[in-house]
Amino acid sequence: MKVRKMATVALLSLSACELAACGNNGSQASSGKTTLNLMETDVVSSLDTSVTASIPQWDTLVQTMAGLYRSDKNDQPVPAVATSYHKSSDGKTYTFNLRHNAKWSNGDTVTAQDFVTAWQKGVSPKALSGYNYIFSNIKNADQISQGKKVASSLGVKAVGKYKLVVQLENPEPTFIDKMVMPAFYPQDTRLVKKYGSKYGTAAKYTAFDGAFKVTRWTNTSEKWTAVKNPYYYAKKAVKLQTINYQVVKDSNTAHQLFQQGSLDDAVVSGTTAQGLQKSKNLYHLYRSGNNFVNINMAKGATLASKQLRQALYLAVNREQLSKKVLADGSKPSYTFSAPNAAKDPASGKDFATAAQPKETYNVAEAKKLWKAGMKALGKSKVTLTLVASDTTTDKNVSEFLQSQLESKLPGLKVTVKNLPSKSAYNLVANGKYDLYLSLWLNDYADPYSELQTMEKTNTHNYGKYTSSAYNSELSQARKNASTRSVYFSHLLKAQEQMNEDFPVLPLYTMVEDHLVNSNLKGVLWHKVGMVDYTRAYFK
Template identity: 30%
Template sequence: MKIKKLIASVALLSMVINILAACGKQNTTDGSKNAYPGTPDANSITVNISSEPPDMFSVTMTDTTSFTVLRHIVENLVTLDENDNVKPGVAKNWTVSDDGLVYTFNLSDDMKWSNGEPVTAHDFVFAWTALLTPSFASDYAYFGYVFKNGEAYNKGKVGAEELGFKALSDYQLEVTLENPTSYFLDTLAFGVFAPVNEKAYKEFGTAYGTDADKMVYNGPFKMTSWEHESKIVLEKNPDYYNADQIELEKIVMVMINDSNAALNSFKVGEVDMIGLNGEQVQLMKKENYPVYTYADGSTFYLEYNMDNKYLSNKNLRKAITYAIDKQAFIDSIVKNDSQPAVSFTAPAINGLNDKFYKEVGSLQPAFDTELAKEYYNKALEELNVDSISLSLIIDDSDSAVKNGAFVQEQLKVNLGLDIKIEPMPFKSRLERMSNKDFDIVFAGWGPDYNDPLTFLDMFETGNGNNHVSYSNPEYDELLDKVRTEKDKEKRFEYLKQLEQIIMDDMPVGPIYWRSRDYVLSGKIASGVIRTAFQDINLINVKLSK
């Protein structure tokens, strides 16, 4: 996501000490007398998504904000329930062969796109073929390697007719996998596997997904307006197969990247859901206002461009990572129950018998200034320089600017290293990362499905999300073993080895594992889902009567 994706913003949202709701499901504000009443429009809510979605074409999307919007307007073969369990979407049921390689999906025949076209198996074949077609340059093309011949097609070795998915009929889709994959169904709920109507794509071409009127919809809502850098309006889709179960008539998603402005908008009844920073959590607690929290499953870290003449040095990367006091970062900036990251894969991910991060153990110190100085001096000697010049790119939100300032100060005080901070709009940061036009970037990664591979496969040589140009033959070989190993114990041993290699080579420097806080207006009674695998899901929101 998970966010499987890049996190839509490095804005830091804090966790209240007294948890008032179960993780992932926030059901009510309990009709609190002090509840801010929310927006006045009937059967409508307004929520803050903080930043502009860079694009809404599922094949090329990479960020959590875009996937959040897509979840409401395009339905996949399967979706996730409030507990992140797979449930039917466009596919009403399916069967799996005894060897776990062949899935046959039976599609509902009563779904249609907003252009009147029926939703068929051909829409998935078109979308998944596009995902794997090099000319689309999808950063997530490697997700399609799960299909038989997916990688071979992406690398030009076979034709599209040999791909492991085909429409047996308009409403039956057969999928053959390269290897048995236990988490395959979970991945199908992720946005890159969304269907795309071929007729609509051919009509709009490369403009597909750039405006509300340049794409089509088969989900519970349709996008009726997109005022760029301002707001997106979603309205209930009357043609959705389950429309009678959707209570909301409209969802307005605003893009307020200043946390104080967002809180003010919430308090005056212009927004019904916003995220909070640490100071704001304390303010709302003083008002005895319900604050909700969830661990979003993301790791935030510094990405080091290994093509940089300085950052190609492993000792320098370790020095920078160890010189940042991660608990102090949480205490002074995040101010919540986020955790210092002592490995890469976030705590939400399952391991063999426990959470994977527990099975891996601590692979880096949360802070070690002496060790950092030792590595820094080694780096200066190996690079044969007296000083190093680097810049850090960040989002331009107020919280992101604080993040950058903290890192800058830590490196100055603990290493004597001066770095330049470059704030920029979220979309620009993503472009710079994709183009590998940066020295260091403060970024984040959330899970797309519940397996360590959702974090670890991005470092494969040539992976579209491998912005740091990391390449390690041993790592690539282990990834191949993970994908083909049927013995669970051996597979997870390989995964632990991958984690260890990343934390030794350190192409990224993990900072913290994030928890997030938010508030709801009294207008929202129940139905908000926020989990590590569904950053925001408002489809089944119920309003107070």
């Protein structure tokens, strides 16, 4: 998931079960507390997954929506609205049987058509979320996204109310894993028809089929509430009555709110987290995500030069960044592929480790490459614009990068623009940047989740990275997906090609520091995807 932009990291190795239990032990809440207070780093601009995709939105949707499947405590998919599925012998057709007692928060029945409605909206070329590519392997999805076919031709259909049939272009061993993602959640067809473009812009224009339903929210709210959904099919498993959200961008403020009891789970980073190393409430969550710099490689852009991009890559001291600037347990990252997604079958190593290049920091070589690249451009000086969000962490990382690059690469000036996430994204989407401090959190347990975002036609490929070799390897991975070893060999070659082209500057892996109420239990701390509070309770 592209984040606009929450970059938080963790410090201290404490067991999840010590602070917030790995799973619901089935006991009723005994403290009497049934309200959970959470924070987000930005507003939820829409609850329509075809309109936007952000961590605040997906965090909220995971608590309030139910898809075909949900993730259990081991990050494995388990039935939600679907009760079972059948896969055809060729691996290309999935038939899902839906539960008959799933209802929307307004009392409407959740039907197979509700999935068809949502997926057709999500794959449309008019979808603004940038996530239409996630439907790619479903029959006709690519042609629809390119405007060559109508959305109704998507290979998904409702057979009656409770049977959903999905046709794929190629076998896909991780297809069920993807079904836990909010991008595949349903939408109430009746309300979509009634409200049109208003759907998902305010609580009153939206319905929810999950554990909670959102109230008192519009797309500019800095505070919103979710209350227990009386129509949820598994409402007996839900112990909380209310979840309160508030936007908190500053780490120190988050800490203060936690101390005051206004937050039960506060995400902290930087110097705030450094001072909390011995806190009994601190829990680190290693997530399968990378913080990196996206590079504008568009034709005519300064960094279309491979020599300059390679110089930037070699000039950044990631050890110093993680240990002295962040100083909170974060680890250097040298590949776009994040750890904790999957293991490489050939080596048995974490995929990110198996794909790591040999040379990652060499100032002398960086200077040499920079000089050659500048000579080829016929320039002695150049100014690069670094765009980032206005969170405390992003400001600190931006200042570090500015200092590192200007001090090591002669003739370089870096102009930093720390902006609200929406403003920063708008600049990037319009190509008005050179460097963009970003993050990708894997949507499901597969390196392909992030690697595909750099394909030539992917909507998240803001920097216009174009490599026929890279695109070919990912294409081969899709076509040979029935064999896991072959599949991963192509993914590894794709990452190795990226190591040669330098379309991004990997910085550090995503680790979150959470200050957690010691009485909060039952939270599912997912390395892949969003944290799930739907079965949480207070002891």
